[in-house]
Amino acid sequence: MGKTMFDKIWEAHEVAEGLIYIDLHLVHEVTSPQAFEGLRLAGRRVRRPDRTLATADHNVPTDGARSAAEIRDLLSRKQVETLERNCREFGIPIFSIGSKRQGIVHVIGPELGVTQPGMTIVCGDSHTSTHGAFGALAFGIGTSEVEHVLATQTLRQRKPRSMRIRYEGELGYGVTAKDLILGTIGRIGVDGGVGYVIEYAGPVIERLPMEGRMTICNMTIEGGGRAGMIAPDDRTFEWLEGRPAAPDPLPVDEWLALRSDPDAVFDREVVIDASELAPQVTWGTTPAMVVDVTGRVPEPRNPAEERALEYMGLEPGTPIQDIAIDRVFIGSCTNSRLRDLREAAEIVAGRKVAPGVRAMVVPGSMQVREQAEREGLDKIFRDAGFEWRTAGCSMCLGMNPDVAGPGERVASTSNRNFEGRQGRGARSHLVSPRMAAAAAIEGHFVDIRNWN
Numbered sequence: 001m002g003k004t005m006f007d008k009i010w011e012a013h014e015v016a017e018g019l020i021y022i023d024l025h026l027v028h029e030v031t032s033p034q035a036f037e038g039l040r041l042a043g044r045r046v047r048r049p050d051r052t053l054a055t056a057d058h059n060v061p062t063d064g065a066r067s068a069a070e071i072r073d074l075l076s077r078k079q080v081e082t083l084e085r086n087c088r089e090f091g092i093p094i095f096s097i098g099s100k101r102q103g104i105v106h107v108i109g110p111e112l113g114v115t116q117p118g119m120t121i122v123c124g125d126s127h128t129s130t131h132g133a134f135g136a137l138a139f140g141i142g143t144s145e146v147e148h149v150l151a152t153q154t155l156r157q158r159k160p161r162s163m164r165i166r167y168e169g170e171l172g173y174g175v176t177a178k179d180l181i182l183g184t185i186g187r188i189g190v191d192g193g194v195g196y197v198i199e200y201a202g203p204v205i206e207r208l209p210m211e212g213r214m215t216i217c218n219m220t221i222e223g224g225g226r227a228g229m230i231a232p233d234d235r236t237f238e239w240l241e242g243r244p245a246a247p248d249p250l251p252v253d254e255w256l257a258l259r260s261d262p263d264a265v266f267d268r269e270v271v272i273d274a275s276e277l278a279p280q281v282t283w284g285t286t287p288a289m290v291v292d293v294t295g296r297v298p299e300p301r302n303p304a305e306e307r308a309l310e311y312m313g314l315e316p317g318t319p320i321q322d323i324a325i326d327r328v329f330i331g332s333c334t335n336s337r338l339r340d341l342r343e344a345a346e347i348v349a350g351r352k353v354a355p356g357v358r359a360m361v362v363p364g365s366m367q368v369r370e371q372a373e374r375e376g377l378d379k380i381f382r383d384a385g386f387e388w389r390t391a392g393c394s395m396c397l398g399m400n401p402d403v404a405g406p407g408e409r410v411a412s413t414s415n416r417n418f419e420g421r422q423g424r425g426a427r428s429h430l431v432s433p434r435m436a437a438a439a440a441i442e443g444h445f446v447d448i449r450n451w452n
């Protein structure tokens, strides 16, 4: 019987039953302090500092601060300083605030080329699933597991089951990877993927650029999946070619052999027709509470949906395109790569942000920021009235000064919309970068397919 890509990677890394070897351990300031403290108390070293990489992202302000000392919020400053000190003490490479390579952990891994096909990758962060876009097995772990991996470079893990989601048809004009994954979660639900590693496949996926593939794998966790994966192919290799940490030459044959065998059997198969999809907008407080931009706020079917509508301040039956917004956030590990910014800039070019709307673009890394500036994207955004920030998690979550106020309605390219996620009382609508950009210009949601 054929093997899935997941089986192959798992088998190559299972060093004892239920114990897997970890090729790459990514670290950020939020989930690592206690892990390092545990090592110190036990008098242990980090087993493979050369297989570990740290960055500061959640707590960094995006106001241009150039060092931890310039972080005004005391708690955030302490958090970042602690990470820097731990990395120094344990010999771990770090791109902290002030570094040209600093950025959101899930943006800098692929950017450096440390994320590679066939690897096992973990990080104390749920959106580690992003890296699966390269044909890696990548997932989030808890702080005690972070300590275990730091100490041993292995992880105890029960093997999840496998699912394949195949997309058929073609994505329509103006419909992006973000819409594809939001639409998928809308169909399978926030627990549709629980217990599974999901491989995304089919012609739609094959045609997606790496950025889109990362967006999809990134949000796998929002559908409950343990990890998302996409088979490595020419696009993967093109992305990796020449990256600072990528092997030279690329072991292309070895990587191609990772692909699921044609007769591989998955525990569950789902088929979705991508042609049916319109641009998506969430109306509630989970990513599964989502409709087409041409749709309306639905009648609540249960107490959870009733509560969501109340929190969101929305009336059933309201056309999505009549919903006015106060803030726009283009950023996060879901949608803050160069291509995302290019797509948003195309919409914004020569236009102005609607009066009363505050809009910001937060590049996922300082490298993305630099490249975008080289292309003049910063100017396009600034001329339109957007704020152009430095890299970090920013308004994806309220752990830094970029928060929305109570009752403020945000068109956001991030991945989570639960109560208070972007600030206490803030109301989040998850959308693609193009949809967020168009909403900034109009002051309400619009269908970018027939908007110009």
Ligand SMILES: CC(C)[C@H](C(=O)O)[C@@H](O)C(=O)O
Pocket: 030, 031, 058, 124, 125, 126, 127, 140, 397
């Ligand atoms: C802070 C971190 C543990 C958290 C995660 O695991 O995802 C964060 O990145 C998030 O997106 O909510």
Ligand code: SF4
Pocket: 057, 058, 104, 105, 106, 125, 127, 332, 333, 334, 392, 393, 396, 397, 414, 415
């Ligand atoms: S950008 Fe958002 S989702 Fe991604 S790691 Fe940061 S807080 Fe988590």
